[in-house]
Amino acid sequence: MSDTSFVRTEMLEEKAPPASTVGLVGWARENLFSSVLNSVVTLLSFAFIAYVLVGLLPWMFQSSWTSKSLTECRELFNATYGTSHGHACWGVVNDRWLQLLYGFYPDHLYWRVNLTLVLTFAALAPILFSEKTPKQFLYLTMAYPFLMPWLLWGGTIWAPVVAALGFVVGYFVFVTVSKVQSGLVTMIATVIAVLVWWLVLAGPVADTLSGILSLSIESVESRKFGGFMLALLLGVVAIGVSLPIGILLALGRLSDLLIVKAICVGFIEFIRGVPLITLLFVASLLLNVFMPPGTNFDIILRVMIMMTLFSAAYMAETIRGGLAALPKGQYEGADSLGLNYWQAQRLIIMPQALKISIPGIVSNFIGIFKDTTLVSIIGLLDVIGLSQAIRADTAWNGIYWELFAFIALLFFVVCFSMSRYSMYLERKLQTGHKR
Amino acid sequence: MNKSVILSAAAVACLSAVGASAGTLDDVKARGKLSCGVASGLVGFATPDANGEWGGFDVSVCRAVAAAVLGDPKAVDFVPTTGKTRFTALASGEIDMLARNTTWTFSRDVDLKFTFVGVNYYDGQGFMVPKELGVSSAKELDGATVCIQTGTTTELNLADFFRTNGISYEPVPIETNAEAQQQYLAGACDVYTTDASGLAATRAAFENPGDHTLLPEIISKEPLGPLVRHGDNEWGDIVRWSLNALITAEELGVTSANIAEMGAGTENPEINRLLGTEGNLGEMLGLSADWAKNAIMAGGNYGEVFEKNIGENTPIGLARGLNAQWTDGGLIYSPPFR
The missing domain is CATH 3.40.190.10 (Periplasmic binding protein-like II)
Structure with a gap:
């Protein structure tokens, strides 16, 4: 009996997969050339990319960074490449980049704008990256709304301090009155006290204090604001203020209180029914005519208010979408726990609704940030307005794409960062139960 | 988060609002700055340079008026305006004068209630x-x-x-x-x-x-010129005669090069009246005696301003044409300083 049975006692070595399915070749076969149609599309796409790059790369890199005028650029290109066509004259960016970033802000005060930008990030950190930021940063976040205007506009420090004291006044009135009166009366008394403080008392108090101890830094008029800094300023304010207003409007629209609901619906539908340009024209032209002559209502402030209201109306609808996506059980669950309206909103409804709305909210943010360029139409020299002004210089008359490329880069950096952050946030808040 | 910025700033803005104004001249003097509406960028006429300094043919008119009123051609706040915002800016008092290659037409003068104080460029x-x-x-x-x-x-x-x-x-x-x-x-x-x-x-x-x-x-026909609001004729006079001073200076051969010398007194009584060494023209306007001298020194006479900003030696290269002095067959003509 011969022993013909064969039992393998050890595993075979793993063989390398066929060369055509691994590495670059494998990846390409699977993703780019998996079928005839795919292959054709791939080749066409490559041809298109190559076509674009062949035009774009020489334009970008066979260029001049040092020329002082378009004519100089053209002479240089003619001498070097034989044609003045198809080469970028980056000299304009080199010459004017500070102006494009800071507008007419005095150059010895650029540090204030830079500091404001740094503070913006520091103040946003506890909101954006709450678990990675020390709690102390929250104080900065609270102080930021008062620090930012002071740093940018300058003047005495007492104006923002007195404005901030309005909240302290409100708090004390609230505490005092709530001991003796009901909720509604307290609310009304607080609001009245704060308004009286801001509208009547704040000015004289600030004047008196600055008379005693000046503590002021060089003031800069709104007219000097411009360039990308203006876009960031308008964007940050519109984004920062429109979110809370938008939440309140969304809740108001879903409210059972008839008047609140009517006001919110009316506001949202009116603002959404009107183009942003119209609102900007109202801010720059109509308000001027309505107000008494000599009234100096800052143009940038007017534009800020209009952009914020515009953004808030869209924000409200985005958040309402998030609220509508929540199942009714969540509301009922909150009720069954005995939470009152605001507790339920804060602890149960809003965290979920906002999470659902993140892509929409960030879309809104990016949209309103890009819409800030519309202010060039009402004569504010933001980056787009400045690009026209620069083109009016005889040295740079006729330059076009270089300026827009630079502006596009500035906006891309900011908008892309926002978009990436929103994806990070979505991943972070992912709780697993996808519907 | 930033709600309080808006509120506090609005409160400050409301409080700092000043009452109705007396006259534009007094306002400008009190402010120490002339607020002048210009184009937000027009080759040769109004454009900011890399340092944010405005320059150009229309800008020179603003600077001349600022020099005449305040003695300092740099005491100007330039307000960039667009074709759509310019008239409201002027009518609402946001700017004291508009020098933004604006065509003098019937309806703008009569219906929009502006006073065109003269023509600084005849275009077509x-x-x-x-x-x-x-x-x-x-x-x-x-x-x-x-x-x-x-x-x-x-x-x-x-x-x-x-x-x-x-x-x-x-x-x-x-x-x-x-x-x-x-x-x-x-x-x-x-x-x-x-x-x-x-x-x-x-x-x-x-x-x-x-x-x-x-x-x-x-x-x-596109006669372009500076304009002011209806209703303040004294201010209109100042802008009108500041422009006329530049034009007359060219006619009389007063340039930024020889003005210091001529300002000491010349044989020509009209030059003397213009530069304030004779007569009291400045006093009549409510300005200093050397108002016109300051205006001319701001950027030179009309011809110099033209040559520097849009003339044949600039890349724009415009010939004087209609904008030559009337003595050279053009339309530029100033009433006499008397």
């Missing part, structure tokens, strides 16, 4: 065509596509011109001069029409200016 609408089109007169443009800025008087002038001559055209509407430049060079239209000064500036920026030609026809 022209046509630019590529040489290879082989056209030598605007009347040969039958069936042409024309790039035209929308919402301007040029659009109406164009329609009038083609209708009067019984020929047809196809408009290509565009928004800004820069866009027009791109469209025209890309061949989207055969002809580009706007004010002749603008055409010259546009052509100067081309890679091959020699390939394009300006047609001889000028189809409209």
Whole structure:
């Protein structure tokens, strides 16, 4: 009996997969050339990319960074490449980049704008990256709304301090009155006290204090604001203020209180029914005519208010979408726990609704940030307005794409960062139960 | 988060609002700065340089007025205005005067209630065509596509011109001069029409200016000048005579080079009256005696301002033409200083 049975006692070595399915070749076969149609599309796409790059790369890199005028650029290109066509004259960016970033802000005060930008990030950190930021940063976040205007506009420090004291006044009135009166009366008394403080008392108090101890830094008029800094300023304010207003409007629209609901619906539908340009024209032209002559209502402030209201109306609808996506059980669950309206909103409804709305909210943010360029139409020299002004210089008359490329880069950096952050946030808040 | 910024700033803004104004002159003196509306960027007429300093032909008028009133040509807040915002800015008092190549027309003067204090540039609408089109007169443009800025008087002038001559055209509407430049060079239209000064500036920026030609026809009158609000004639007088001082200075041969010498007194009584060594013209305006001298020293006389900003030695290269002194066959003419 011969022993013909064969039992393998050890595993075979793993063989390398066929060369055509691994590495670059494998990846390409699977993703780019998996079928005839795919292959054709791939080749066409490559041809298109190559076509674009062949035009774009020489334009970008066979260029001049040092020329002082378009004519100089053209002479240089003619001498070097034989044609003045198809080469970028980056000299304009080199010459004017500070102006494009800071507008007419005095150059010895650029540090204030830079500091404001740094503070913006520091103040946003506890909101954006709450678990990675020390709690102390929250104080900065609270102080930021008062620090930012002071740093940018300058003047005495007492104006923002007195404005901030309005909240302290409100708090004390609230505490005092709530001991003796009901909720509604307290609310009304607080609001009245704060308004009286801001509208009547704040000015004289600030004047008196600055008379005693000046503590002021060089003031800069709104007219000097411009360039990308203006876009960031308008964007940050519109984004920062429109979110809370938008939440309140969304809740108001879903409210059972008839008047609140009517006001919110009316506001949202009116603002959404009107183009942003119209609102900007109202801010720059109509308000001027309505107000008494000599009234100096800052143009940038007017534009800020209009952009914020515009953004808030869209924000409200985005958040309402998030609220509508929540199942009714969540509301009922909150009720069954005995939470009152605001507790339920804060602890149960809003965290979920906002999470659902993140892509929409960030879309809104990016949209309103890009819409800030519309202010060039009402004569504010933001980056787009400045690009026209620069083109009016005889040295740079006729330059076009270089300026827009630079502006596009500035906006891309900011908008892309926002978009990436929103994806990070979505991943972070992912709780697993996808519907 | 930032709600309080708005509230506090609004409160501050409301509080700092000042009451109704007495007269523009007093306001300007109290403020220490002239608020002057200019174009937000127009080649040769108003443009900020890399340091944010404004310069240009219209800007020089602002500087001359500031020098006459405040003694300092730099004491000007330049407010960039667009074609749409300029009149409201002036009417609402946001600016004290407007020097933004604005055409003096009946309705702007009468209906919008502005006072045009004079003309600092006589312009007219022209046509630019590529040489290879082989056209030598605007009347040969039958069936042409024309790039035209929308919402301007040029659009109406164009329609009038083609209708009067019984020929047809196809408009290509565009928004800004820069866009027009791109469209025209890309061949989207055969002809580009706007004010002749603008055409010259546009052509100067081309890679091959020699390939394009300006047609001889000028189809409209565009007297451009500074303007102020109705209702403050004293202020209007100041702006008017500051402009006239520049014009008279050229006529009398007063330049920024010799003004110091002439300011000491000359044989010519009109120069003396202009520069304040004789008579009391400054006092009549409510200004100092050397107001006109300051205005001229701000940027030179009319001719010097012209040559420096838009004249034949600049890339724009405009000839004086209609804007020569009346003694040289132009239309620039100032009433006498007496």
